Amino acid sequence: MPTLLEDLLSRDSQRIWASACAVIRLHDNPALDGLAAHLPHIEQETADVDLGGALFPNAEHLQQALRVLRLRREGGCPCRLYPGHLMYDPERETKAGRVQILSTDESPDRNVNYRCRCNTCGAEYNVEQGEYHYTWWQWRAAD
Ligand SMILES: [Zn+2]
Incomplete structure (x- = not known):
């Protein structure tokens, strides 16, 4: 191989x-x-x-x-790479032990918003899940 x-x-x-x-x-x-x-x-x-x-x-x-x-x-912490790429599924990153999901809420348009914290450096992110032909996740550093 x-x-x-x-x-x-x-x-x-x-x-x-x-x-x-x-x-x-x-x-x-x-x-x-x-x-x-x-x-x-x-x-x-x-x-x-x-x-x-x-x-x-x-x-x-x-x-x-x-x-x-x-x-x-x-x-540098790998979580720095989450913003800027739309393919980091918070659920998958959680299973991999990289982040934890602090909370989720479903918005009226049925998109899911996550609040996540990096297990390595403690940085927190707001993650918006959306769908347009494929499911995407927009990570933004929380204030
Ligand atoms: Zn981090």
């Missing part, structure tokens, strides 16, 4: 997209560090690959995966 690194460097849009999604969900810090060590190479090899995507541009998954790897190199 090819490694994530081989997939990211494959110049094959399908493999890059799948491996970018895997990096975003990866909870294995040594593995992330291993990939982050190759970040300049990954950036270089993916820069001009057309990733396509119908409803949601697949390139956005790659950009988020690159942000994840940059953060591993630069340091």
Whole structure:
């Protein structure tokens, strides 16, 4: 089986997209560090690959995966990456032990709003769940 690194460097849009999604969900810090060590190479090899995507541009998954790897190199709490990407499901992040949901409320338009706290740094976020062809979550740092 090819490694994530081989997939990211494959110049094959399908493999890059799948491996970018895997990096975003990866909870294995040594593995992330291993990939982050190759970040300049990954950036270089993916820069001009057309990733396509119908409803949601697949390139956005790659950009988020690159942000994840940059953060591993630069340091900082992973929760900083929640705002700016619409695919972080609070329920899934809670199951993964990264955040806890402090409260939820359903708004009249049936969208769900979450209040979440990062288990690592304690930062709190308001998360709006919405739907437009796919379910998305907008994270905003709470005051
Ligand atoms: Zn945090």
